[in-house]
Amino acid sequence: MSESFTKTLAAFAAAEIKPTELASKIACLSALDWLACGFAGRNEPVAHIIRRQALADGGHEHSCLFCGGLVPARAAALVNGTVSHALDYDDTHFAHIGHPSVAIFPAAFAIGEKNKCSLPDVLSAGLIGMEASIRVGLWLGRSHYQAGFHQTATAGAFGALIAAGRLLKFDATQYETGLGLAATRAAGLKAQFGTMGKPYNAGLAAATGVEVAELVALGFDAAEHALEGPLGFGATHDGEGNQEGALADLGRHWHVEQVSHKFHACCHGLHAALEAMRSLEMAEPEIARIDVATHPRWMTVCNQQEPTTGLGAKFSYRVVLAMQILGHDTARLESYGDDALFSAPKLTSLRDRIHVTADDALAETEARVSVLRRDGQRFEARHDLNQEQEYSQREERVLQKARALLGARRAEETWLFLKHDQELKGMVGRLMGG
Amino acid sequence: MSESFTKTLAAFAAAEIKPTELASKIACLSALDWLACGFAGRNEPVAHIIRRQALADGGHEHSCLFCGGLVPARAAALVNGTVSHALDYDDTHFAHIGHPSVAIFPAAFAIGEKNKCSLPDVLSAGLIGMEASIRVGLWLGRSHYQAGFHQTATAGAFGALIAAGRLLKFDATQYETGLGLAATRAAGLKAQFGTMGKPYNAGLAAATGVEVAELVALGFDAAEHALEGPLGFGATHDGEGNQEGALADLGRHWHVEQVSHKFHACCHGLHAALEAMRSLEMAEPEIARIDVATHPRWMTVCNQQEPTTGLGAKFSYRVVLAMQILGHDTARLESYGDDALFSAPKLTSLRDRIHVTADDALAETEARVSVLRRDGQRFEARHDLNQEQEYSQREERVLQKARALLGARRAEETWLFLKHDQELKGMVGRLMGG
Numbered sequence: 001m002s003e004s005f006t007k008t009l010a011a012f013a014a015a016e017i018k019p020t021e022l023a024s025k026i027a028c029l030s031a032l033d034w035l036a037c038g039f040a041g042r043n044e045p046v047a048h049i050i051r052r053q054a055l056a057d058g059g060h061e062h063s064c065l066f067c068g069g070l071v072p073a074r075a076a077a078l079v080n081g082t083v084s085h086a087l088d089y090d091d092t093h094f095a096h097i098g099h100p101s102v103a104i105f106p107a108a109f110a111i112g113e114k115n116k117c118s119l120p121d122v123l124s125a126g127l128i129g130m131e132a133s134i135r136v137g138l139w140l141g142r143s144h145y146q147a148g149f150h151q152t153a154t155a156g157a158f159g160a161l162i163a164a165g166r167l168l169k170f171d172a173t174q175y176e177t178g179l180g181l182a183a184t185r186a187a188g189l190k191a192q193f194g195t196m197g198k199p200y201n202a203g204l205a206a207a208t209g210v211e212v213a214e215l216v217a218l219g220f221d222a223a224e225h226a227l228e229g230p231l232g233f234g235a236t237h238d239g240e241g242n243q244e245g246a247l248a249d250l251g252r253h254w255h256v257e258q259v260s261h262k263f264h265a266c267c268h269g270l271h272a273a274l275e276a277m278r279s280l281e282m283a284e285p286e287i288a289r290i291d292v293a294t295h296p297r298w299m300t301v302c303n304q305q306e307p308t309t310g311l312g313a314k315f316s317y318r319v320v321l322a323m324q325i326l327g328h329d330t331a332r333l334e335s336y337g338d339d340a341l342f343s344a345p346k347l348t349s350l351r352d353r354i355h356v357t358a359d360d361a362l363a364e365t366e367a368r369v370s371v372l373r374r375d376g377q378r379f380e381a382r383h384d385l386n387q388e389q390e391y392s393q394r395e396e397r398v399l400q401k402a403r404a405l406l407g408a409r410r411a412e413e414t415w416l417f418l419k420h421d422q423e424l425k426g427m428v429g430r431l432m433g434g
Numbered sequence: 435m436s437e438s439f440t441k442t443l444a445a446f447a448a449a450e451i452k453p454t455e456l457a458s459k460i461a462c463l464s465a466l467d468w469l470a471c472g473f474a475g476r477n478e479p480v481a482h483i484i485r486r487q488a489l490a491d492g493g494h495e496h497s498c499l500f501c502g503g504l505v506p507a508r509a510a511a512l513v514n515g516t517v518s519h520a521l522d523y524d525d526t527h528f529a530h531i532g533h534p535s536v537a538i539f540p541a542a543f544a545i546g547e548k549n550k551c552s553l554p555d556v557l558s559a560g561l562i563g564m565e566a567s568i569r570v571g572l573w574l575g576r577s578h579y580q581a582g583f584h585q586t587a588t589a590g591a592f593g594a595l596i597a598a599g600r601l602l603k604f605d606a607t608q609y610e611t612g613l614g615l616a617a618t619r620a621a622g623l624k625a626q627f628g629t630m631g632k633p634y635n636a637g638l639a640a641a642t643g644v645e646v647a648e649l650v651a652l653g654f655d656a657a658e659h660a661l662e663g664p665l666g667f668g669a670t671h672d673g674e675g676n677q678e679g680a681l682a683d684l685g686r687h688w689h690v691e692q693v694s695h696k697f698h699a700c701c702h703g704l705h706a707a708l709e710a711m712r713s714l715e716m717a718e719p720e721i722a723r724i725d726v727a728t729h730p731r732w733m734t735v736c737n738q739q740e741p742t743t744g745l746g747a748k749f750s751y752r753v754v755l756a757m758q759i760l761g762h763d764t765a766r767l768e769s770y771g772d773d774a775l776f777s778a779p780k781l782t783s784l785r786d787r788i789h790v791t792a793d794d795a796l797a798e799t800e801a802r803v804s805v806l807r808r809d810g811q812r813f814e815a816r817h818d819l820n821q822e823q824e825y826s827q828r829e830e831r832v833l834q835k836a837r838a839l840l841g842a843r844r845a846e847e848t849w850l851f852l853k854h855d856q857e858l859k860g861m862v863g864r865l866m867g868g
Contacts, residue, residue, distance in 0.1 A: 046654070049649060049653055049654050050654075052652055053648055053652060056494070057493045057494060057507075057508060057509070058492070058494045059493030060490070060492045060493075072490075072493070074491060147670055148670040149670065150618075180626075183625065184584075184587075184622055184623045184626050184634065184635055185621055185622075185638055186621065188619075189665065189670060190665055191617065191618070191657045191659065191665040191666050192615075192618050192657045194657070195614075195655050195656050195657050196655045197614070197615055197655075197657055200619075200649075200656075204618070211487075215484070215634075218483045219479070219483055220484075220630050220634075221629050221630045222626060222629050222631040222634075223629050226625040226631065229625055231582035231623065231625040232625050233625075236582040236671075236672075237670075
């Protein structure tokens with residue numbers, strides 16, 4: 001590997017690329033998931049504030065905002081990145097240690113709308129941008145994340161730049177300049193977790209991509225080695241710099257294929273147990289007792305015993321498992337909206353039959369449930385969020401989530417648009433809730 | 435010192451503050467210097483590009499741009515920060531390791547114009563913002579700069595936030611939130627030196643200040659400890675965290691008093707020698723030989739022997755000293771504009787009588803010149819850029835520079851405006867060249 005990381009990534013982005021069919025399908029599914037998360041997050045307080053600032057600035061009506069309004073592409077990227085990450089319900093790539101779509105799609109759609117690009121081009125730019133952000137995330141590595149940087153924001157900024165560059169038809173040199181310039185604006189701290197600063201980080205990444213790409217298109221220059229040089233972004237931000245690992249099989253293997261989607265509107269630590277329980281298809285009346293085993297780190301995160309509010313329920317194995325078994329859709333935000341549910345006898349009775357223990361033989365993405373039926377029979381299931389799933393299953397689950405967030409009709413309309421339309425015109429704003 | 439750095443800085447910014455008369459005068463002088471540098475930089479290529487992007491986005495006509503155009507405050511801060519740092523001719527604070535005014539004044543003027551603040555309030559906000567940025571710069575320390583971060587951009591962002599907050603009448607809690615949120619957007623790498631990325635860093639700082647202040651005014655929240663916590667900006671960006679040193683005499687001593695201005699439009703390494711030579715008031719015909727002693731680090735930076743272009747001259751002791759002695763105004767950009775000068779016999783003859791050597795007993799800010807007159811007499815002078823100067827001398831020199839950059843009439847008009855006017859209305863755009 002003689003070429004630099006920057007040059008290799010730039011050459012990848014500038015090439016005629018044929019992604020695998022699966023990677024393209026997953027990117028399209030992530031676009032659906034992203035639109036659903038952004039629409040569902042459009043009335044969060046952080047969404048109102050960030051949108052209000054953009055509308056107060058005004059400007060040319062180039063790109064749509066979730067919940068209405070048209071603003072310049074750079075402003076739209078900031079707003080839509082922030083809004084779509086507001087619920088923390090968007091997709092994840094575990095190796096990249098971040099959420100690819102909330103940094104990439106806001107940039108790709110904003111630039112795509114402004115420049116009247118075709119929908120397939122926007123989705124393709126999104127895919128290349130996501131793949132690039134995952135590769136940069138791998139290059140920065142776990143040391144970068146552990147030091148305190150929010151990969152969604154930092155690696156995301158470089159991916160957003162590449163997505164925007166695709167739509168502006170950059171050549172390899174322009175990508176190199178863009179990666180160099182993005183290195184001086186890319187930022188975002190994990191310290192913001194739990195505040196509006198977290199979704200803002202995603203918006204910053206998207207806005208960096210747009211601002212930097214547009215400047216480079218106008219002839220801006222930047223240091224060539226600002227990403228990877230001795231005083232570059234990696235060196236100054238605790239990057240591991242494992243170039244060989246990060247670039248392995250670039251253009252042949254697509255990390256985008258391993259992007260995973262959240263199917264429950266609650267703490268990620270609960271998802272493996274929910275999936276394991278779901279596979280047993282057990283009805284409430286027959287359940288005598290449920291034992292849940294989970295990785296020890298989750299015991300202090302999401303093992304509230306008897307929460308009485310929806311917010312508490314989102315951090316409680318006992319309550320969300322009971323909800324799921326009783327037929328409440330754990331993917332819907334509204335399912336957590338009525339606090340009365342959490343004191344209802346039917347739910348508390350089942351909840352009290354559920355027991356949670358830690359097992360350090362399990363991975364963080366794993367859980368095991370063991371159900372004792374009233375007839376004395378015992379059933380066990382285990383789930384690992386990292387395990388491969390059939391594409392058809394994934395599509396069905398994301399569609400189900402989209403229906404829960406958008407309603408059946410809007411979900412269907414959004415999916416048909418993403419799969420079949422050629423032009424963006426008019427549709428993006430409509431699907432964003434404008 | 436029991437309070438945190440953030441809380442102490444926020445309380446300082448929120449208090450009724452009475453700066454020293456000298457600090458206020460220096461801030462006003464820096465505003466003049468900043469307007470002169472921005473005006474002089476308005477036609478640099480980087481200025482055209484960054485302004486073109488802002489005008490293409492459009493938006494409400496709240497704040498003026500150097501060389502014309504009115505855009506939203508956030509966009510104006512990015513443009514004017516970038517333009518005013520384009521020539522690298524703006525002020526410096528050596529302990530802060532950065533250029534205070536190019537990060538602070540673009541934010542203060544943009545927010546001030548948008549919110550119809552008075553001129554004295556804008557200048558006062560600029561002063562508090564500059565002082566805060568220097569304090570943050572001291573807190574981040576030399577380790578931060580050595581690691582690769584551009585203090586003008588990073589510390590500058592926090593100062594810009596505080597300047598903007600003053601004009602939006604923040605209380606202490608809002609400053610704390612603002613410092614926390616700015617911590618996730620503040621960025622800028624030294625790797626950009628020598629490219630358009632360097633002035634862009636100053637623009638980023640100013641834009642961060644405006645964007646974050648406006649979001650906080652609208653009710654945005656952020657992590658309280660994102661500046662100084664264990665995963666905060668300081669910890670993640672190689673900050674020294676010398677809180678006691680950084681906050682010493684806060685509100686009593688004003689570091690702004692030590693801001694220094696550049697009086698020659700050439701490499702900073704040449705300035706001490708130019709000042710030393712200037713003090714001897716020597717005419718060309720009587721000079722037999724000049725010996726210049728300088729700190730060793732400058733020998734590879736600005737000791738070109740026989741440059742034949744203006745750009746080369748800016749990095750040549752022999753040539754700029756000869757220019758000054760022959761009466762060319764080294765403060766004017768145009769003095770370096772005609773390459774013919776550098777091959778003219780009068781200049782090359784004097785140049786060849788000048789000899790430069792390194793002396794590691796000298797500080798980086800010091801130089802010594804020794805002149806042998808044709809009559810055999812020897813005259814010596816030494817200058818240290820850090821040595822205190824009378825305010826009246828400083829004012830005269832900055833005015834002289836402003837006249838060189840703006841022309842006598844515009845310089846006079848700008849200075850009268852800054853010293854006496856109460857309202858911004860109409861004047862800022864006019865003085866920026868609009």
